[in-house]
Amino acid sequence: MAPSYYSTRSTHDHFVESPSLLARVIAGLPSGLGMQMQRLWERNSYSSVATSTSRVPRGLRHWTERLHPRRLLSLPHLLILVWLLVLLWGERWVFESSIKACEWGRWERWPKDATPHHLVFLADPQLIDPHSYPGRPWPLDKFTMLHTDNYLKRSHISLQKKLHPDTVFFLGDLFDGGREWTTAHGNTEDPLWANGLRPASEQAYAKTWKKKYGDDFWLREYNRFGSIFDKFWNIAGSDAGPWQRGRKLISSLPGNHDLGFGANIKIPIRNRFETYFGEGNRVDVVGNHTFVSVDSVSLSAASSPHDTKEITKPVEEFLSTVQATKRKAVARELSFQAGEERALRLPHKVEELEWADFSKMPTLDPGEGKAELPTILLTHVPLYREKGTPCGPKREHWPPTTPPKGQTTPVFPDERNAISLTGGYQYQNVLSEEDSVRLVSTVGNVIRVFSGDDHDYCEIVHAENKNNAREITVKSMSWAMGVRKPGFLMLSMWNPIDASGQSLYSSPSGHGTVSQSQTTTTESHLCLLPDQLAIFIRYLTLLILTLLALIVRAILTPIMHLTPFATTPFAETDFSLLPTTKQDVKRREEDNEGLRSSNSSNSSTSSTHSNGQNLAPRTAASRTRSVSPAKGYGLPSSQVRFTTPPLATSLPRYGERTWVIEHDFSKDKANGYTNLGGKGTKATPLQVIWREASQSIWRVAWVTVLVYLYLVYYG
Structure with a gap:
């Protein structure tokens, strides 16, 4: 029975x-x-x-x-297991696997005894805010903001855990609407000559932004930036790599979304940015290389027909003394490596003011003719290049045009593969030719240039008037900036020097020491981050397959007595x-x-x-x-x-x-x-089908949604 x-x-x-x-x-x-x-x-x-x-x-x-x-x-419980694995992959594992593929040892080609300095460039995180999509509905806008923050956070955490760089430089555009939020003091209104320049899509919201968003909102955005990047800076430890002085995170270089561009920059907004992030014009010696950061968005104001002296004054003063600043920074680094203390000492004597000679004041500048380390120029806006200059095969938007049969050199001009030489309200895709040549010649000894702003990768070698410097425009690391596969640039530097600053790096042929111009002291690698849109497409595909599978099984239950x-x-x-x-x-x-x-x-x-x-x-x-x-x-x-x-x-x-x-x-x-x-x-069969479909779909849905919300809430 x-x-x-x-x-x-x-x-x-x-x-x-x-x-x-x-x-x-x-x-x-x-x-x-x-x-x-x-x-x-x-x-x-x-x-x-x-x-x-x-x-x-x-x-x-x-x-x-x-x-x-x-x-x-x-079947419903098996589908829950599939969803759990897919969500863990899309929200966690894919970031770790993408960055693990970029580990330093996989692409570095230094000698076995080398101890390179590891540096990472992060460009254009541009935290999404009310300025980004002003007409987007509230739920979708919050969804975009949440996922872009989580994407940046997960990428940065995986970067720190897997790569643990010694130094991180940001290349500007930390915020998206930082230039729009008013300050507590000073005038941040647009000048009369700027009326009508703002795009029509933003014009309707400009007055609301000025009234609704001010210093309090900007400070919350600043805290938000810190919760993504500063908070996880030492997540894998605070110790630097072997034979490195320490770890640095430098985010002082401003972009046009942080300050504005050219003559549209407001002084109170720039003062607020520099108060919290540091001066945009600076010199750092890192890994026996001299990094010169230049506020190029303020420099561009010099070409405006309007009065912009107040805007350009800080960058002009910096460029006028940048050579001496570089020498003092190098001398301070050499003294530190030699274990010596380098400090300015003034003689103690009394002189009549009218007879005092101020032309021979003591200085830490060792003077011209001293050893100089390779110089790397950092600018948010790329340098000028000829129209149609191809960016190379790593550019995502458009790959290079295929050369004609028998041609071994890239097609030139290649408009699709190049950065467009255009500009508009609060932006300009490249600096002017005059500013670019002046910048390279004034800084001096520039061998590499790194820039941002374009959101996509571009690598070119400049002409002789720009010292034949190789420039790399770094990809944005945010998936909301128009690139399917965001990324960042890794720079490995190895430049052993003697007490005077001369390079000790031998040539591959083993003929002794060589000059720095003949030696490669840097290697770079583009690290690509996950395709967030493809992750969403996989979720949608799995959702459709899940519904079809559960509905088909519900139909077959009374028919096949399942x-x-x-x-x-x-x-x-x-x-x-x-x-x-x-x-x-x-x-x-x-x-x-x-x-x-x-x-x-x-x-x-x-x-x-x-x-x-x-x-x-x-x-x-x-x-x-x-x-x-x-x-x-x-x-x-x-x-x-x-x-x-x-x-x-x-x-x-x-x-x-x-x-x-x-x-x-x-x-x-x-x-x-x-x-x-x-x-x-x-x-009846219909009751059976309805009950099977509703209960199985509900079971898969609520478990999957809870897991997804947990992963999203905890970043």
């Missing part, structure tokens, strides 16, 4: 089918006394059922069915002491009528029992309906304390006080969800 959802054999059935010593004793008694003992035994058995069921939680059968191994390994995923609800069992509705009263009357007929039948067969034969089985009505002890057993109403609970489809086996759960999936398939609605009626 195959078991059903729960054992449906009543206690009386056990008594009849497996006669015990008590049954044989009852059979030998007179008929009246035997029937009374049988009824009392049945009553006590039913009371035991009620007592034992009251100790068991109502949802025991429900959860036991849910935890059945065949259900745990069902094991259902949706749980069968409890059969409604009435344990009330008194009838509560007219239907209950009617049902009780029907039960009593059935019991009267059953008692008559039992009385007629008493002679059979007295002869020692097996007890006759009870009728179906008496086994499945509630029994009134007052009328069914002939007891006076004064002796009735509780009505006998109805025999549900699940009763304990004979002699047991706990539930016996015997789930039969084969019968579950065959009967098509009998008691699906708890009313004892057979479900």
Whole structure:
């Protein structure tokens, strides 16, 4: 006999089918006394059922069915596992694997005993803010902001853990709308001559921005930047690489989205930026190389027909003394490496002011002709180049045009592959030719140039008037800047020097020391970050496949008698002491009528029992309906304390006080969800399909969404 959802054999059935010593004793008694003992035994058995069921939680059968191994390994739960793996990959693992492929040892070509300095350039993070997509609806705008922040944070954390660079330089555009947010002091209004220059898409929001966003909002953005980058700077430790002085994070170079461009720059906004990030014009000696950062967006104001002296004054003063600043920085570095203290000492003497000679004041500048380290120029805006100068094969937007047959050099001009020489409100794609030549010649000894602003990769070698310097425009590291695969640039530097600053790096042929102009002291590598849009497309594809799979399985469940995923609800069992509705009263009357007929039948067969034969089985009505002890057993109403609970489809086996759960999936398939609605009626195929589809989709959806929200919330 195959078991059903729960054992449906009543206690009386056990008594009849497996006669015990008590049954044989009852059979030998007179008929009246035997029937009374049988009824009392049945009553006590039913009371035991009620007592034992009251100790068991109502949802025991429900959860036991849910935890059945065949259900745990069902298609919806397998899809949940797939979603969990895909989400962990898309929100965590893909960042680690992308950056792990860029490890220093995979592409460096230094000698085995080299101890290079590891540096990373990060360009244009441009934190999304109200300026970025002014017309975008609120939910979508917040979604974009959340995911761009998480993308930057995950990339930076993986970068620090896997690469642990000694130095990080930002190449400007830290914010997207930093130039728009007003300051507490100073005038940040646009000049009259700038009216009408702003794009029409921004013009409608400009007044709102000025009123709504000020210093408080900018400070929150500053704190937001720090929570992404500064907070995780030492996540892998604060120690630098072997033989390196220490670790640095320099983010003082401004971009046009931080200050504005050219004559549109407001002095209070620039003062605020430099107060928190440092001066945009600076000299740093890193890894035996001299890095010169120049505020090129302010420098560009010199070509404006308007009065811009206040804007260009800091950068002009810096360039006028940059050679001396470089020499002093190199001399300070050499003294440190030699273990000496280099400080400015003034003689203690008294002179008449009119006879004092201020032309020979003490200085830390060692003077011209001293050793100089290779110079690397950093500028947010790329240097000028001829129109159509190709950017090379690593540019994402447009690959280089295929050269004609027989041509070995790149196609020139190649407009698609080149940076466009255009400009507009608050931007200019490249510096002017005059500013570019002046910048390189004034800084001096420039061998490499690194820039940002364009958001895509571009690598060119400049003409002789720019010292044949090789310039790399670094990709944006944000996925919201128009590039499918953001990235950053890794720079490995190795330049061993003597006490005077001369390079000790031998040429590959082993002919002794060579000049710095003949030696390569830097190696660079473009590291690509994950394609966030492709990750979203994978999520969408998996979502469609998940819905199709669950719907198809729901349709096939009643057709092919598959094991259902949706749980069968409890059969409604009435344990009330008194009838509560007219239907209950009617049902009780029907039960009593059935019991009267059953008692008559039992009385007629008493002679059979007295002869020692097996007890006759009870009728179906008496086994499945509630029994009134007052009328069914002939007891006076004064002796009735509780009505006998109805025999549900699940009763304990004979002699047991706990539930016996015997789930039969084969019968579950065959009967098509009998008691699906708890009313004892057979479900239609459409009900089965709807229940299967809704419960399985809901199960996959809420688990997946919770995991996704957890991963998003914790970055």
